[in-house]
Amino acid sequence: MKKSVFGVMIATALLMTGCTDSGPDSDATPTSESAPYPDGPVTMTAGADPGSGFDLTIRSVVDALQKEKIVETALPVQNRPGGSGVDYLATMVEDHRGTNDQLAVTSLSMMVNQVSGLSEYGYDDVTMIARLMSEYYVVVTRPGGPLADLSSVIAAIASDPSRVVVGAAHDDELPFGLLVSAGGGDPSEVRYVTQEGGRAQSTALLGGEIDVAIGGVSEFVDELSSGNLTGIGILADTRIPGLDIPTARELGLDVTLSNWRGIYGPPDMPTDAVEYWQTALGTMVETPTWKQIAERSKFTTTFMIGDEFDKFLADTQKDVETGLQQAPR
Known part of the structure; x- marks a missing residue:
């Protein structure tokens, strides 16, 4: 059988680099000394239909954050399907620049859509906050x-x-x-x-x-x-x-491939909001509620923020570009 180079590259990039936890101190609390952020609801968006991976991920995040009382402000969830995240990514870039009250879930699809020409935007066009998991x-x-x-x-x-x-x-x-x-x-x-x-x-x-x-x-x-x-x-x-x-x-089919998912915000999202959510999500992935969700859903928590997440994104984007060039048409 023909070996899938792309499958091996992506699986390696997503899983071998994803087993470390570079998040903030789990004892930290998501507060800001300078401002009471968040001071109102923060909309949590799945750019796909109910029951999709995006939908299940964002609802799991909201469930864990609120059950564990990490975030007590309202976190309304909305579904904005279209192009496996393409349509809402454009909305985030074009309509929400600089705001602090919008978050959305993304995945490997963001890269595949951009590299294949389905989307003009990619991870460099928004604020990438954290990687959560792989499946x-x-x-x-x-x-x-x-x-x-x-x-x-x-x-x-x-x-x-x-x-x-x-x-x-x-x-x-x-x-x-x-x-x-x-x-x-x-x-x-x-x-x-x-x-x-x-x-x-x-x-x-x-x-x-x-x-x-x-x-x-x-x-x-x-x-x-x-x-x-x-x-x-x-x-x-x-x-x-x-x-x-x-x-x-x-x-007899030599293919392995996994998908990562994470959270992003609008371009130019204020630094205090980014740090708040990185701390909140880093705390969340260590909670019993999140661990129960991961066990039930059969995914692996691979939390990343900061420089490690940036490197992961850049390396994986290159793998996607190479893989799509080599993938049979």
Whole structure:
């Protein structure tokens, strides 16, 4: 099988560099001596549909911050879907410059969208606050469906791409394309139906509108645990504890790939607000509430801020640029 250079590069960049905690002192409290920030609600935005990875992440952040009484001001959550974060990123850049009351969740998709030409903006255009976590991609289907394992799915696409309909957000087409390439197929011929998130994909799968879907583990973990959906391949080095899903490598497809997620604010966000949120989020990831969320959602906390986060972003952007150049079209 064809080896995925991009899968190896990105997985290494995201996981090997993500196991350190460079956050602020966990005993610190997110307060400002000079001003009572925040002095009003701070809007928390997921640039994708309810049930998406963005949505689950931002709601988990709000839940942990408020349950642990780290932030007691109102944190209203809004969904602003469009282009896997492309549309709201533009809104943040163009409409909220210099403000201190807007936060949003982002991921590897920010880089993929910019490098592939879907977005004119990237991480340099906003205030990157913190990296929170990483999770692997998983391929799922409905129980009793015609394609019950990943090998059959990839073989079917290689022989006749019209046979298989795949649900995926725009940025999730890349990891699925790597699987197809590793199995000898042509990624450019895959029949995709664009769906921004696990909830929409699960509904489409159970309704027979698509045959398989791909997304982050957290987007499907409840449906997998209940047996409503079946995981047929995970793009991890080893199996994830608690999920009986074979890795792509076990099935002869040499692809591993994970996705990072983090929080960003508008360009020119005031320094006191940035420091407040870095401290608040650094405190949050050490709490029992957050650790319970991470265990339930099957993601790994990989908290970063400051110079370490800046280096991670720059290195990963380069990996994405190289990977997209090398990825089969």
